[in-house]
Amino acid sequence: MSALRIKKGSSRKSAYDLRNPNADGVETHTLACIVDNEAGVLARVIGLFAGRGYNIDSLTVAEIDHMGHRSRITIVTTGTPAVIEQIKAQLGRIVPVHEVHDLTVEGRAVERELALLKVSGSGDKRVEALRLADIFRANAVDSTLESFVFEITGTPEKIDAFADLMRPLGLVEIARTGVAALSRGAE
Amino acid sequence: MTRQMTGAKMVVQALKDQGVDTVFGYPGGAALPIYDEIFQQNDIRHILVRHEQGAIHAAEGYARSTGKPGVVLVTSGPGATNTVTGLMDALLDSIPIVVLSAQVPTFMIGTDAFQEADTVGITRPCTKHNWLVRETDKLAETIHQAFHVATTGRPGPTLIDIPKDVQFANGTYTTRAKADTAHYAPPVKGDSDAITELAALMEKAERPIFYTGGGVINSGPHASQLLRELVGATGFPVTSTLMGLGAFPASGKEWLGMLGMHGLYEANMAMHDCDLMINIGARFDDRITGRIDAFSPKSKKAHIDIDPSSINKVIHVDLPIIGDVAHVLEDLLRIWKARGRKVNKAGLKTWWEEIDAWRAVDCLSFKENTTTIQPQYAIQRLEELTKGRERYVTTEVGQHQMWAAQYLGFEDPNHWMTSGGLGTMGYGLPASVGAQVAHPDALVINVAGDASWLMNMQEMGTAVQFRLPVKQFILNNERLGMVRQWQELLHGERYSHSWSESLPDFVKLAEAFGCKGRVVSDPAELDDAIQEMLDYDGPFILDVLVEKHANCFPMIPSGEPHNKMLLGEASTQGAIGSSGAVLV
Numbered sequence: 001m002s003a004l005r006i007k008k009g010s011s012r013k014s015a016y017d018l019r020n021p022n023a024d025g026v027e028t029h030t031l032a033c034i035v036d037n038e039a040g041v042l043a044r045v046i047g048l049f050a051g052r053g054y055n056i057d058s059l060t061v062a063e064i065d066h067m068g069h070r071s072r073i074t075i076v077t078t079g080t081p082a083v084i085e086q087i088k089a090q091l092g093r094i095v096p097v098h099e100v101h102d103l104t105v106e107g108r109a110v111e112r113e114l115a116l117l118k119v120s121g122s123g124d125k126r127v128e129a130l131r132l133a134d135i136f137r138a139n140a141v142d143s144t145l146e147s148f149v150f151e152i153t154g155t156p157e158k159i160d161a162f163a164d165l166m167r168p169l170g171l172v173e174i175a176r177t178g179v180a181a182l183s184r185g186a187e
Numbered sequence: 188m189t190r191q192m193t194g195a196k197m198v199v200q201a202l203k204d205q206g207v208d209t210v211f212g213y214p215g216g217a218a219l220p221i222y223d224e225i226f227q228q229n230d231i232r233h234i235l236v237r238h239e240q241g242a243i244h245a246a247e248g249y250a251r252s253t254g255k256p257g258v259v260l261v262t263s264g265p266g267a268t269n270t271v272t273g274l275m276d277a278l279l280d281s282i283p284i285v286v287l288s289a290q291v292p293t294f295m296i297g298t299d300a301f302q303e304a305d306t307v308g309i310t311r312p313c314t315k316h317n318w319l320v321r322e323t324d325k326l327a328e329t330i331h332q333a334f335h336v337a338t339t340g341r342p343g344p345t346l347i348d349i350p351k352d353v354q355f356a357n358g359t360y361t362t363r364a365k366a367d368t369a370h371y372a373p374p375v376k377g378d379s380d381a382i383t384e385l386a387a388l389m390e391k392a393e394r395p396i397f398y399t400g401g402g403v404i405n406s407g408p409h410a411s412q413l414l415r416e417l418v419g420a421t422g423f424p425v426t427s428t429l430m431g432l433g434a435f436p437a438s439g440k441e442w443l444g445m446l447g448m449h450g451l452y453e454a455n456m457a458m459h460d461c462d463l464m465i466n467i468g469a470r471f472d473d474r475i476t477g478r479i480d481a482f483s484p485k486s487k488k489a490h491i492d493i494d495p496s497s498i499n500k501v502i503h504v505d506l507p508i509i510g511d512v513a514h515v516l517e518d519l520l521r522i523w524k525a526r527g528r529k530v531n532k533a534g535l536k537t538w539w540e541e542i543d544a545w546r547a548v549d550c551l552s553f554k555e556n557t558t559t560i561q562p563q564y565a566i567q568r569l570e571e572l573t574k575g576r577e578r579y580v581t582t583e584v585g586q587h588q589m590w591a592a593q594y595l596g597f598e599d600p601n602h603w604m605t606s607g608g609l610g611t612m613g614y615g616l617p618a619s620v621g622a623q624v625a626h627p628d629a630l631v632i633n634v635a636g637d638a639s640w641l642m643n644m645q646e647m648g649t650a651v652q653f654r655l656p657v658k659q660f661i662l663n664n665e666r667l668g669m670v671r672q673w674q675e676l677l678h679g680e681r682y683s684h685s686w687s688e689s690l691p692d693f694v695k696l697a698e699a700f701g702c703k704g705r706v707v708s709d710p711a712e713l714d715d716a717i718q719e720m721l722d723y724d725g726p727f728i729l730d731v732l733v734e735k736h737a738n739c740f741p742m743i744p745s746g747e748p749h750n751k752m753l754l755g756e757a758s759t760q761g762a763i764g765s766s767g768a769v770l771v
Contacts, residue, residue, distance in 0.1 A: 039319065040307060040308075043308070051312055082499060086499070089495045089496035089500075090496050093495075093496050094316075095315065095316040095371055096316075098370065
């Protein structure tokens with residue numbers, strides 16, 4: 001259970017998904033797609049996942065090369081190895097998709113996510129929240145006498161852990177960016 | 188040298204640059220500037236259909252019978268949405284189609300304007316790719332890209348949405364040669380190590396089979412030639428999907444007939460018992476595989492396909508080869524010959540003896556009747572009276588489609604046009620129009636059922652207007668025959684809404700359209716009626732009143748493997764279990 005109280009894998013929302021949700025050997029993969037930054041490209045990618053009943057655990061998209069009109073879409077998805085292979089092949093079929101990288105199998109990768117957490121409280125709880133934020137290297141980017149907004153960067157697991165700690169201390173709201181990922185090494 | 192012209196003129200110029208000679212379309216408000224340009228030229232022939240769905244199926248018939256892309260021109264809103272079924276049909280059957288749809292002017296997009304629809308949004312999942320062009324300067328290049336994408340790699344439909352102000356505005360024309368198409372270039376050459384491995388498997392195989400599909404047809408006539416050479420040289424049996432009929436000649440001695448749910452007994456048994464399956468341009472569709480976990484359990488499987496997503500999608504294969512069929516077969520033949528043209532002769536001899544025993548079952552035999560025309564008999568007579576002629580056959584969808592696939596023999600590729608993947612009733616009549624436009628002097632026959640035929644019957648008007656002598660061969664059982672068959676087998680003979688009570692008089696209908704019709708119900712008169720249809724110099728509707736309760740056999744019941752075929756009525760009792768009933 002994450003801070004959002006969403007069970008792992010329950011994001012399969014397609015009405016056409018009739019596969020066994022508890023199939024053996026489900027894996028989580030992080031895929032990076034380099035795409036033309038053109039109208040509708042994100043809809044094509046998302047439509048593929050919705051239409052064919054694949055999971056999206058996390059999705060991040062932004063332009064990475066203004067002159068070259070390229071964007072990077074980072075998708076964290078879960079499925080059996082055969083489904084993951086099929087997802088990559090289907091992504092590769094989309095005309096404005098130039099490259100599909102499976103960062104989970106192409107060697108080690110750095111994965112980071114940014115989250116903003118609003119925590120409200122007073123007295124000991126407020127002090128404890130600030131102390132824990134320091135341990136997690138989260139910054140207070142907004143504060144009132146009753147609340148903080150913390151900014152934290154890290155792996156999704158680190159953000160999950162921080163959110164779990166903040167919940168009894170007055171967690172009100174959380175905004176997460178989804179995962180951005182890059183392979184390690186010189187290439 | 189740059190050329191300035193209006194967007195509407197660019198459309199016509201780009202089509203000419205692409206070598207387009209025919210456009211199937213229907214005008215409307217947002218498309219008027221393009222239609223004005225069509226009016227002022229004579230290089231491109233415009234075929235006015237009666238419904239936009241007819242336009243796109245006609246373009247499919249044109250494309251499948253020529254190997255060239257089919258082109259459709261429609262207006263915004265309903266004009267575009269009426270092409271959706273055809274787009275999906277072309278996507279599932281991998282048919283190159285370019286649809287030019289008009290759109291409301293850019294400044295009105297998003298205002299719910301008259302005849303506005305989010306066409307690129309609606310057609311995104313049913314095209315290979317689509318574009319909304321917002322600048323006239325980009326229009327010509329986009330059209331060239333659309334043709335490139337539609338015809339390269341695994342073919343498919345593309346759509347370009349062109350707002351009316353973009354059609355009116357001036358811009359710079361980009362020639363076909365200058366258009367940037369470089370980034371979409373799927374590889375066509377197969378991996379030579381994998382091809383060598385396949386050659387080695389072929390040398391040892393005791394019970395090999397070629398399982399061919401529409402990819403052989405799409406790869407061009409050369410691919411069919413290479414397939415014939417490969418089969419002739421190895422002596423391996425060959426079967427085909429519905430989409431691949433004609434790639435290998437039906438008269439060839441290695442031909443086992445179509446496989447699949449209504450395929451031939453010998454083809455399905457050979458698929459089930461083979462030790463080496465060589466899939467060439469087919470995609471393990473569920474109509475082919477039957478029950479997945481019991482599909483061809485003893486075989487090693489090789490799969491040649493240009494689309495990487497077809498590999499391991501349904502059936503796990505041992506040896507995938509990604510590439511264009513013609514390229515891969517050429518390499519395969521070269522490598523196999525260089526290694527000494529070896530096959531396992533002893534194994535093959537036994538294998539063919541087994542196949543001949545399955546053939547002896549004569550799975551297509553049926554009970555003849557002297558008072559009522561059996562639908563299978565009608566197709567047999569059609570085959571007998573037309574074979575050897577330059578003949579193009581289209582079909583609608585249902586029992587008649589399967590009987591046509593079983594009882595007609597196809598000797599060449601691109602002569603058989605049927606809606607395989609999507610199963611679109613109403614496909615056959617407009618497709619016959621498109622095929623006849625492409626081949627004005629050939630015999631074009633639409634083998635139809637009464638229910639399917641009514642779905643796009645308005646296109647008889649197109650056939651009459653453009654003097655297209657299409658032959659409509661309707662097997663009329665006053666039923667939705669395939670639906671009725673499934674209700675009989677699966678739903679306790681409760682025939683819910685699967686019969687037609689108020690059918691039109693097809694002979695009077697033909698007269699009303701300005702062509703000729705005839706009705707026939709006596710088996711003794713059938714040949715004469717078919718001959719009259721063939722001899723008539725114009726469109727003809729032959730209403731063949733057939734046995735109303737005939738079922739299509741052989742049949743692999745839902746949820747069963749290939750070796751559990753039903754061969755006739757006697758074997759149907761309790762054949763489909765509850766787990767099979769949930770499947771389509």
